[in-house]
Amino acid sequence: xxxxxxxxxxxxxxxxxxxxxxxxxxxxxxxxxxxxxxxxxxxxxxxxxxxxxxxxxxxxxxxxxxxxxxxxxxxxxxxxxxxxxxx
Numbered sequence: 001x002x003x004x005x006x007x008x009x010x011x012x013x014x015x016x017x018x019x020x021x022x023x024x025x026x027x028x029x030x031x032x033x034x035x036x037x038x039x040x041x042x043x044x045x046x047x048x049x050x051x052x053x054x055x056x057x058x059x060x061x062x063x064x065x066x067x068x069x070x071x072x073x074x075x076x077x078x079x080x081x082x083x084x085x086x087x
Contacts, residue, residue: 015068038079
């Protein structure tokens with residue numbers, strides 16, 4: 001399987017982090033849409049832990065895929081996003 005592009009990897013990581021935020025997955029299931037705003041407190045730490053545990057080219061869980069689908073459908077990131085920086 002080919003490596004994902006950097007932007008695709010960033011969006012998958014962002015979706016994974018959003019999915020961990022309280023109420024985000026439930027909100028999408030109930031409304032079909034992302035919340036207007038997603039609290040990003042501790043986002044940087046969560047990102048570091050996620051990358052350490054799963055790497056930068058992750059396979060999404062069902063909940064994370066649900067969030068990614070909503071991000072792609074709505075074309076917005078209401079809680080910011082992960083940015084990968086090359087060495």
